[in-house]
Amino acid sequence: MSEEKLVPKLRFIEETWSSEKLGNLCKITMGQSPSSKNYSKNSNDTILIQGNADLISGKIVPRIYTSEITKLSYPGDIILTVRAPVGDLAINEFDSCIGRGVCSIKGNKFIYYYLESLKDKHVWERLSQGSTFESVNSNDIKNLNLKIPSNSTQNHIINFFTAIDTKIELLQKKHGEYIRFKQYLMQNIFADKSAEKLRFNFTDDWKQYKLKDVLTVKSSSISINQLEENTGDYPLYGASGFLKNIDFCEMDVDYISIVKDGSGVGNLSFHEKNSSIVNTSQYLLPKKNFNINFLYYLLQTINLMKYVNGSSIPHIYFKDYCIEKINIPSLDEQEKIGKLFVDVDITMENLNKNINATQEFKKGLLQQMFV
Structure with missing residues (x-):
């Protein structure tokens, strides 16, 4: 049974889609890099699109300019990366010069969405196998076989995915x-001068402390090398985030x-109780009358990296940065500030989940539409 029969097709209208090569449907211009001596930061020169670094969320973000024009791309053209990572896309909005890391395709948004569906099907990965560097050439792109419906159906599909x-x-x-908004709050709530601070109708002066006056430090006894099974109900975290679930925890408080x-030396993270960290990290705990949420966001305003020592294995010690001076309000104001930042972070996290879920939803629809 063929793959086409295994995957359900998403269709607006039942009609036969004709088989066409991309090179017969669209004009394709392969990029050619200008000499690096002609690169500039001068926005009066021509925008240079070199590769993935110039594409963000389906758009071209001008980064480098050139005074030497090799190959041109125009507004409305599809930009496709042809060198690692192959298959990233954007709609060009500028008169641009294109380097050898991309090609320009004169096609409508139906072609754009069709090409977008190919990356998750590993089409580019298969085409680039065997090359010294992951890349595809002009023939690979021009000979791509696409299934094309009527113009009316193309417009339905364009409108659907555009929405x-x-x-x-x-x-x-x-x-x-x-x-x-969070950056604004961080800058103004933790402002150096009291007169410039955002307050919650509090008038008490903030008092100065050293970090050692408000925090205690504790080291983890867990080594990741000792843990092989991903079992248990308690999350374990390392320098890069969640690692695995284990069957015990070291901390019963946030x-x-x-x-x-x-x-990642010096990186800060907040963890809820009933979890653990590996011994590349330390626990920071608030002393009495200090709010942990407030302290977490306050710590982010301190340049802890100036206390990092060592070149081969950089490290940071509490005994060094504990002398850092900080200003802290009353416990009531700490709690209000801490809650404000927690609420903002929760909102941002929920938005991010919604973005990811919608992107995954779109991926699934692309797979069904362009079988």
């Missing part, structure tokens, strides 16, 4: 607004972790 893209874009925009050596 999903619009939802993703709106969610991403809202997420970006919350990022900026805590802050800091990576004390190696990769």
